[in-house]
Amino acid sequence: MSDSQILERTQRFLSFLRHCQVLGLSVEHADGSGLILRLPYSEKIVGNPETGGVHGGAITTLMDTTCGISTACALPELEVCPTLDLRIDYMHPAEPGHDIFGFAECYRVTPTVIFTRGVAYQHDINEPIAHVVGAFMRMGKAAGGLGKEGVA
Amino acid sequence: MSGLNLNELVHEAHASNDYDSLIRLVPYARLIGIECLRLGDEMVFRLPQNEDNIGNPMLPAIHGGVIAGFMEHAAMLHLLMFMGAPHLPKIIDFSIDYLRAGHYRDTFAACQVWRQGRRVANVAITAWQTHQAEPIATARCHFKIDEP
Numbered sequence: 001m002s003d004s005q006i007l008e009r010t011q012r013f014l015s016f017l018r019h020c021q022v023l024g025l026s027v028e029h030a031d032g033s034g035l036i037l038r039l040p041y042s043e044k045i046v047g048n049p050e051t052g053g054v055h056g057g058a059i060t061t062l063m064d065t066t067c068g069i070s071t072a073c074a075l076p077e078l079e080v081c082p083t084l085d086l087r088i089d090y091m092h093p094a095e096p097g098h099d100i101f102g103f104a105e106c107y108r109v110t111p112t113v114i115f116t117r118g119v120a121y122q123h124d125i126n127e128p129i130a131h132v133v134g135a136f137m138r139m140g141k142a143a144g145g146l147g148k149e150g151v152a
Numbered sequence: 153m154s155g156l157n158l159n160e161l162v163h164e165a166h167a168s169n170d171y172d173s174l175i176r177l178v179p180y181a182r183l184i185g186i187e188c189l190r191l192g193d194e195m196v197f198r199l200p201q202n203e204d205n206i207g208n209p210m211l212p213a214i215h216g217g218v219i220a221g222f223m224e225h226a227a228m229l230h231l232l233m234f235m236g237a238p239h240l241p242k243i244i245d246f247s248i249d250y251l252r253a254g255h256y257r258d259t260f261a262a263c264q265v266w267r268q269g270r271r272v273a274n275v276a277i278t279a280w281q282t283h284q285a286e287p288i289a290t291a292r293c294h295f296k297i298d299e300p
Contacts, residue, residue, distance in 0.1 A: 017215065019218055044182075049178060055221060056224050057220060061216075065215075082250065086250075088247075
């Protein structure tokens with residue numbers, strides 16, 4: 001599968017997820033080796049009114065989505081993969097007023113489970129805000145709208 | 153929030169049994185629509201059914217990130233209500249296991265503080281929809297807390 005097909009597939013996947021539209025998530029980069037999504041800074045996702053820092057919940061949503069859709073970079077056909085578990089370790093707080101990026105890659109694909117890992121960062125991927133690992137279940141080929149390439 | 157006395161807000165919320173002012177403090181909690189109920193000495197948190205929280209449109213199901221955000225915020229509010237801290241606790245790590253799909257309906261969460269040290273607290277959170285004994289997710293997290 002070409003990188004442009006992967007990009008199209010991840011963009012379509014993301015467009016189906018209503019809460020991700022509410023947060024304004026967009027695909028920054030996608031290829032066979034991984035996925036980067038962007039979470040734009042906004043007042044509505046602030047978790048600490050003392051500092052203006054983004055709530056962990058918005059970062060978890062970014063990373064759950066990035067890890068989940070990164071499965072589409074590694075699989076030959078699109079599958080819906082629900083999250084089994086997710087762990088986030090916060091390295092330092094996000095700087096208020098700046099967008100947050102999520103990067104994720106699949107580092108092991110088995111017939112039942114996909115293991116993903118990634119980071120959340122702002123200016124430099126080598127200075128992450130958070131490290132993430134997540135495991136996803138394989139449910140077989142996607143049913144309905146998500147599975148039809150080229151739709152939507 | 154400088155000039156705002158968190159302790160006082162918590163005290164007033166307990167006294168009036170109205171936790172709206174505490175919830176309104178945090179924009180993200182308003183975005184996803186968290187509510188807070190006191191049952192005797194127990195706190196139960198509620199995330200009302202909300203279209204904007206949907207992830208998978210086919211089931212439909214609540215986005216896993218929203219369930220996690222709800223549980224993380226429940227844990228933080230729980231700590232705030234029971235420890236008298238001058239600042240909001242800061243998240244160190246968060247780990248969640250998804251056990252069942254979070255369907256498009258109300259979700260509840262309750263917390264258990266397993267350990268509150270001088271600098272770090274460990275909190276476990278359970279989230280459910282139909283029966284508390286059939287959780288949709290369990291989570292645990294550490295917070296950095298200020299010494300009161």
